[in-house]
Each structure stands twice: as C-alpha cells, then as structure tokens.
Amino acid sequence: MNIRCPNGHVLEVDDAHAGLRALCPLCSALMEIPAWPTAIPVALPVASPLATAAENDFEDDEQLDQPEEATIAARLAPHAEALGRVRLGLSFHLAKIYTTIIGTLVVLVAIFFYVATNAQALGNQPMVRPGRGIDLEKIVGESALLMVLMLTAAVVPPVLGIIGSWLCTRVPKESGAAGPITTSLLVDKLHILLALSSPFLGAKMRSYETMLGALLHLIAFVAFMNFLRNLAIYCGRMELARQARTLLHWPYLLAGGGAVLFVISLVIVAINPVAVILLAVVVLGIGFGIFMWLVRYLLLLHQLRAVLRPAREADL
Numbered sequence: 548m549n550i551r552c553p554n555g556h557v558l559e560v561d562d563a564h565a566g567l568r569a570l571c572p573l574c575s576a577l578m579e580i581p582a583w584p585t586a587i588p589v590a591l592p593v594a595s596p597l598a599t600a601a602e603n604d605f606e607d608d609e610q611l612d613q614p615e616e617a618t619i620a621a622r623l624a625p626h627a628e629a630l631g632r633v634r635l636g637l638s639f640h641l642a643k644i645y646t647t648i649i650g651t652l653v654v655l656v657a658i659f660f661y662v663a664t665n666a667q668a669l670g671n672q673p674m675v676r677p678g679r680g681i682d683l684e685k686i687v688g689e690s691a692l693l694m695v696l697m698l699t700a701a702v703v704p705p706v707l708g709i710i711g712s713w714l715c716t717r718v719p720k721e722s723g724a725a726g727p728i729t730t731s732l733l734v735d736k737l738h739i740l741l742a743l744s745s746p747f748l749g750a751k752m753r754s755y756e757t758m759l760g761a762l763l764h765l766i767a768f769v770a771f772m773n774f775l776r777n778l779a780i781y782c783g784r785m786e787l788a789r790q791a792r793t794l795l796h797w798p799y800l801l802a803g804g805g806a807v808l809f810v811i812s813l814v815i816v817a818i819n820p821v822a823v824i825l826l827a828v829v830v831l832g833i834g835f836g837i838f839m840w841l842v843r844y845l846l847l848l849h850q851l852r853a854v855l856r857p858a859r860e861a862d863l
Contacts, residue, residue: 552578554783574622623782623855632717633778634855639711641848643704644841650700657696709735715774722781724774731770738763769795775851782854790847797840805833 551557552571560569560580567580623630712732718724741760772795779787812826 550578550580552576576621626719629717629719630855632714634852636711636714636717637848637852637855639707639714641845641852643707643711644845644848646707647700647704650696650703654693654696654700657693661693705735705739709739712771718774718778719781722777724777724781727770727774727777731767731774734763734767734770738767768798775847778851779854782851784851784854787847787850787854790843794840794844794847797836801833801836801840805829805836809833
C-alpha cells in the first residue's frame with residue numbers, strides 16, 4: 548500500500564506493517580502506518596528511496612504541511628557541522644550585499660565631493676565633454692583615491708560571494724541543494740576570469756563581454772536562488788522556499804514590466820511634455836520595486852541563517 552509521511556513523501560509499505568510505527572527512509576520522520584484499508588485512497592506515485600525532498604515539484608511543496616520542530620531537528624542533527632559551514636557561507640553572501648551597497652555609496656559620495664571641490668579646475672580641462680557633462684572615467688583616472696575606492700568596490704563583493712558559495716557547497720547532498728550552489732560557484736568564477744581577461748581581448752571580443760557577463764550573472768543568480776529554495780525545503784521551511792521562488796521571478800517581472808512602462812511613458816512624454824510626471828512615477832516605482840526585492844532577499848538570507856543556528860546558540 549502507499550502512504551504519505553508527515554513531510555509529504557509518498558512511500559510503498561508492505562501490507563504486513565499496517566498499524567505499526569516506522570521512520571521515513573527519506574527524512575527520518577516518525578510516522579504511524581495506517582491499518583488497511585485506510586491507506587488505499589492515497590493515489591500518488593510511489594517515491595523512490597533515493598528521492599529527496601528537493602526533487603519534488605514546487606507545486607507539491609505548496610500542499611505540504613509544516614513539519615514539526617522535532618522532525619526538523621532529527622533531520623538536521625547528523626549534518627550539524629556541514630550546515631554550520633553553510634550558515635557561515637550565507638553570512639559571507641550577506642557581507643557581499645552590504646559591502647556592495649556601502650561601497651557604491653562611498654564611491655558616489657567621493658566622486659561628488661571630488662567634482663565639487665575641483666569644479667573650477669575641471670571646467671578648464673578636457674574632462675568636461677561638450678554637451679555631455681563630466682567624464683567620470685577621466686576623473687577617476689586623475690584621482691588615486693577614487694581609483695582605489697572603485698577597485699575595492701568592484702573586487703571585494705565578488706570575492707566574498709565566491710568564499711560564501713564555496714562554504715555552502717558543504718550542504719548535504721540529499722538536500723538537492725549541492726548541485727545548484729556548485730553551478731553558481733563555477734559560473735561566478737568564470738565571470739571573474741572573463742572580467743580579468745577583458746583587457747587582453749580584441750576590440751571585437753570585448754564588445755561581447757558585457758552581454759556574456761550578464762548571461763553568466765543570470766545563470767549564477769538562478770542557480771543560487773534554487774540553492775536557497777532547496778535548502779529551505781530540506782530544513783522544513785516551506786514558507787521560505789516559497790519566498791525564494793517569488794524572489795527568483797520578481798526581477799524578471801520588474802525588468803519586463805518596467806521596460807514596457809518606461810517606453811510607454813517616453814512615448815506619452817513625447818506627445819505631451821507635461822506627462823513627464825508619469826515618467827518620474829514609473830522610474831520611482833521601478834526603483835521602489837528593486838529596493839523591496841533587495842529587502843526581502845536580505846530577510847530571506849537572515850531567516851535561513853536563523854534556521855541553521857545551532858541549538859546551543861539559539862537557546863542563549
């Protein structure tokens with residue numbers, strides 16, 4: 548007969564075991580095998596003993612009940628050391644995001660003060676392009692401090708991300724999250740190699756660098772979000788898995804919908820200049836959507852870190 552464990556895994560059980568208690572071979576959850584014929588109505592495909600929770604379709608995940616805390620603890624306990632590395636890896640990814648935000652703000656403020664304090668000198672130099680404003684590339688090239696800040700803001704976050712992904716590769720294989728994080732790590736390395744090799748590429752090849760870099764970044768992003776989703780499922784946090792899926796789709800909706808609205812607004816402004824307010828609203832709306840996505844992404848990482856917190860630390 549077919550039965551379902553408390554975590555939703557469908558198993559085939561010998562009829563002779565009806566009415567007994569047993570542990571699920573997939574997640575070690577304690578379950579009570581119903582007496583025949585109570586188990587007959589379970590009309591779902593039989594799961595293989597080698598299947599994992601992360602291999603279920605996400606639509607099925609939405610129908611699963613939240614596992615009990617004892618069940619989650621029993622599943623994670625044998626992998627405490629490995630999951631501790633994963634938690635540290637998530638900390639590095641959080642540091643990557645915060646470093647990117649702080650670094651960007653510092654660079655922008657430094658450029659603003661440099662331009663403000665050297666406005667007169669810049670006006671007498673070819674750093675100011677006729678009709679196009681100030682040439683920031685030349686300004687950065689003239690200031691050693693700005694160059695150091697730009698290099699630091701460009702190099703440190705990717706390095707933190709690679710270290711974090713490398714630590715996350717310690718995730719248990721049965722979670723189904725090892726493949727996505729390994730893919731994300733390899734693609735991030737390729738992205739950095741591409742950036743380092745850019746100065747040595749020909750002009751024609753360099754023209755494709757931005758497009759190829761964006762493609763690699765997209766692949767790494769999708770793989771990492773799937774890692775977070777599978778990790779959340781393995782930890783029995785279905786609500787966090789749903790958040791990861793939402794965050795995976797949100798940027799595409801913002802990019803696609805925002806681009807369409809932006810183009811429509813430009814057309815309306817060309818017809819009626821007063822409608823520039825509409826264009827400003829669209830731009831602010833897209834910016835607010837990106838900001839909210841970033842906030843929810845940070846919260847997801849913090850919540851997953853809390854799930855992986857050792858019991859002795861959580862009790863403090």
